[in-house]
Amino acid sequence: MLQPSLSVGSPIAGLARALDxxxxxxxxxxxxxxxxxxxxxxxxVMVSRFLxxxxxxxxxxxxxxxxxxxxxxxxxxxxxxxxTEVRLMAFDRQAxxxxxxxxxxxxxxxxxxxxxxxDHAVLLGRKxxxxxxxxxxxxxxxxxxxxxxxxxxxxxxxxxxxSEIADYLGLTLETVxxxxxxxKREGVIGYERHDGPMTVDLKRxxxxxxxxx
Amino acid sequence: MLQPSLSVGSPIAGLARALDxxxxxxxxxxxxxxxxxxxxxxxxVMVSRFLxxxxxxxxxxxxxxxxxxxxxxxxxxxxxxxxTEVRLMAFDRQAxxxxxxxxxxxxxxxxxxxxxxxDHAVLLGRKxxxxxxxxxxxxxxxxxxxxxxxxxxxxxxxxxxxSEIADYLGLTLETVxxxxxxxKREGVIGYERHDGPMTVDLKRxxxxxxxxx
DNA sequence: CGAAGAATTGAGGTTAATCAACGAGGGTGG
DNA sequence: CCACCCTCGTTGATTAACCTCAATTCTTCG
Numbered sequence: 001m002l003q004p005s006l007s008v009g010s011p012i013a014g015l016a017r018a019l020d021x022x023x024x025x026x027x028x029x030x031x032x033x034x035x036x037x038x039x040x041x042x043x044x045v046m047v048s049r050f051l052x053x054x055x056x057x058x059x060x061x062x063x064x065x066x067x068x069x070x071x072x073x074x075x076x077x078x079x080x081x082x083x084t085e086v087r088l089m090a091f092d093r094q095a096x097x098x099x100x101x102x103x104x105x106x107x108x109x110x111x112x113x114x115x116x117x118x119d120h121a122v123l124l125g126r127k128x129x130x131x132x133x134x135x136x137x138x139x140x141x142x143x144x145x146x147x148x149x150x151x152x153x154x155x156x157x158x159x160x161x162x163s164e165i166a167d168y169l170g171l172t173l174e175t176v177x178x179x180x181x182x183x184k185r186e187g188v189i190g191y192e193r194h195d196g197p198m199t200v201d202l203k204r205x206x207x208x209x210x211x212x213x
Numbered sequence: 214m215l216q217p218s219l220s221v222g223s224p225i226a227g228l229a230r231a232l233d234x235x236x237x238x239x240x241x242x243x244x245x246x247x248x249x250x251x252x253x254x255x256x257x258v259m260v261s262r263f264l265x266x267x268x269x270x271x272x273x274x275x276x277x278x279x280x281x282x283x284x285x286x287x288x289x290x291x292x293x294x295x296x297t298e299v300r301l302m303a304f305d306r307q308a309x310x311x312x313x314x315x316x317x318x319x320x321x322x323x324x325x326x327x328x329x330x331x332d333h334a335v336l337l338g339r340k341x342x343x344x345x346x347x348x349x350x351x352x353x354x355x356x357x358x359x360x361x362x363x364x365x366x367x368x369x370x371x372x373x374x375x376s377e378i379a380d381y382l383g384l385t386l387e388t389v390x391x392x393x394x395x396x397k398r399e400g401v402i403g404y405e406r407h408d409g410p411m412t413v414d415l416k417r418x419x420x421x422x423x424x425x426x
Numbered sequence: 427c428g429a430a431g432a433a434t435t436g437a438g439g440t441t442a443a444t445c446a447a448c449g450a451g452g453g454t455g456g
Numbered sequence: 457c458c459a460c461c462c463t464c465g466t467t468g469a470t471t472a473a474c475c476t477c478a479a480t481t482c483t484t485c486g
Contacts, residue, residue, distance in 0.1 A: 049335055057335040072325040084216035110323040114284040119329040122262055122270040124337035125383030128475070162433060170338030172475055175433055193483085194433060342442065375465060388442055390466055407465060408450090427486105434481075449464100456459085456472070 015095045015102075019088045027080040027088070028069055036090040037106070038069045043086030046158060048167065049078045058168040060116060061139075061160070067109045069093075083159050090107050124170045132169040133179035134209050136191065137200055154200045162194075219337030226307045228315075232301045240293040240301070241282055247289050249303040250319070251282045261380065262291045271381040273329060273351075274373070280322045282306075296372050337383045345382040346392040347422050349400065350413055366414045375407075385388060 018041070021027055027038065038045075038089045040062055043140060047068050049057040054145055062068060068080050125136050140156040158165075162173040162180075169176065183189045188205055191198040231254070234240055240251065243262055251258075253275055260281050261271040272291060275281060281293050309315045336348050353369040371378075375386040375393075381391065396402045401418055404411040 024415055049331060049340060051335065055339040057338045068323050070327060071242050072321070072328050072358040077328050100313050100317040103320040104313040107320040107323060108285070110320060110327060111283050114283060114288050114330070115285050115328060117327070117334065118262060118272050118290055118431095120332065121272050121333060121337060122264065124334060125270045125380075126264060126268040164426050165337075173433080174435085174476080175474060176227060177432095178474095183433070195483090253428085374463090385443055386465080387467085391442090394466070408451090428481100430485085431479080432481100434479105436477105438475105438477085439486100440475075441473090442471105443473080445469085447466105447468080449466080451464085452462090454459100454461085456465080 014088045015092045015099075018089050021080055021082040021088070023084050024087075024088075025082045027082060027086070028076050030076060030079040032076050033070045034069060034074055036069055036092055036093055037067065037096055038080070039089045040064050040066045040068075041087040043088055044083040045086060045165065046081050046083050046160070046168075047078050048081070056101075056167040057170070058164065059120070060113070063142075063166065067106070067113070070106070070110065104150045129171055129175050130179045130182060131209070132171065133165075133176060133183065134188075134205060136165060136169060137183075137205065138209065140198075140201060141202075145146070152203060153200055153202065155197050156200060157197055158194070224255050228305045228312075232303050233299070234295040234299045236295055236299075238295045238299075240295060240299070243289060243292040243361045245289050247282060247284045247287055247305050247306055249282055250280065250309055251293070252301050252302045252304070253279045254300040254302060255280075257296040259294050259295070259296050259373070259377065259381075260291050269380040270383070271377060272333070273326070274381065276355075280319070280326070283319070283323065317370075321326050329411060342382075342384055342388050343392045343395060344422070345384065346378075346389060346396065347401075347418060349378060349382060350396075350418065351422065354413060354415075365414065365416060366416055368410050369413060370410055371407070 019038075021043075027045065028034075042064055042143040044050060045062045045066065045068060046058050047060045047062065048056055050056050060066075060068075061083065071077055084185075091102065096106075123132055127135065138157070140158065141154045160168070162176045166176045171179075180189070184191070186204070187201060188208065189198055189200050228392070232251075234256075240258065243248075243382045255277055257278065258275045258281060259271050260273050260275065263269050272283075273279075274296065282289060284290055303313065309319075309407070336345050340348065353371065354367045365403055375383070378384075379386040379389045384392075393402070400414060400416070401421065402411055402413050
């Protein structure tokens with residue numbers, strides 16, 4: 001997928017500043033006034049929201065090129081947390097919104113996000129626990145689709161805890177753990193340590209997800 | 214919420230043509246090449262996607278001002294169906310994408326949609342059946358928030374069938390029906406005929422949703 | 427070594443899905 | 457006009473999936 005600019009060289013480059021965050025840092029809080037729009041240079045970021053009683057839903061996990069902090073009103077509707085060390089470009093919101101060039105580039109990025117959120121809504125509304133976890137694993141492989149197209153096995157690293165994956169997939173951490181265990185028993189995935197590398201048998205995964213998605 | 218133009222008077226007005234559809238007509242099919250971007254003038258539209266095995270997820274229900282048919286690639290990722298008689302403005306996609314003015318206006322609309330999809334993801338991932346139906350009823354009242362702010366009772370019309378509501382809320386039609394029955398028993402809502410007007414006791418609804426959202 | 431955080435696994439409970447029957451309009455054709 | 461059918465909604469009984477509670481292990485870190 002094309003990644004529009006929003007970067008140096010563009011006339012709005014002057015509005016941007018680089019920012020770094022350590023792993024697990026909170027970048028924006030829910031409800032906070034929206035002063036900037038952020039683009040990820042390197043690292044990964046989770047975007048989430050809490051219900052008053054503590055239930056959490058993670059909407060998206062963004063990698064390099066991803067954008068967050070966009071809001072229709074003046075306040076962030078969701079929080080953003082660094083999943084790894086992160087380098088960001090921060091664009092002053094007020095100034096950026098006045099630049100039609102910025103908005104046009106942003107529109108392209110938002111279109112892709114919209115599509116991703118549609119995928120995720122299908123997952124949350126209509127897929128079983130194991131299907132959700134398989135979709136998650138496919139996401140992990142992600143653009144690697146290209147580089148793994150002819151491979152039998154992909155190797156990925158799970159950056160999120162079971163609890164975070166659960167809040168992303170609309171499950172509990174126990175159900176996520178059981179789904180991982182089941183897929184491991186079935187030989188779809190393999191790992192020694194949960195924070196180590198995970199191997200994915202692409203053929204088996206495709207066979208399981210191919211039929212229904 | 215502000216509704217940016219994308220309308221007559223704008224320099225891209227020449228790219229637009231008006232279209233009418235009868236109730237229940239299919240406006241765009243999933244997978245179809247994306248020739249246009251649509252804005253609703255009047256009426257309501259559902260946007261949805263199917264899994265290969267027939268499971269359906271409805272992403273959003275759009276009213277006047279709503280936009281659909283936006284896609285990051287050349288093909289529609291979802292279908293759109295008229296829920297009522299609908300009048301649309303259709304913007305030629307190729308031409309519109311070249312207009313930074315169009316894209317800028319579109320960005321504002323997409324921001325609002327993004328926020329709405331976040332709300333919906335929380336609903337799908339983290340709310341119980343009755344909570345989902347209550348949220349749906351709140352949506353029905355919608356902007357009426359303003360005009361009903363001092364009222365005790367709102368009167369709304371449910372345009373969707375139980376099956377459509379189920380596919381919107383990630384439930385089965387039976388569960389939706391039971392939730393409606395329960396809320397009726399509890400006096401939160403009232404109706405004689407399912408296709409007739411429905412009264413909503415706003416105080417009771419707020420009391421139930423207020424705590425947890 | 428002990429404590430804290432994360433994952434796994436088991437047992438049991440709850441919610442929502444599934445299967446099934448029935449009733450209420452609305453349309454169509456005899 | 458009425459009988460029939462078809463769609464939609466409601467409700468009940470049962471099942472299955474997932475959640476909750478709880479115990480245990482593993483790893484890391486002080």
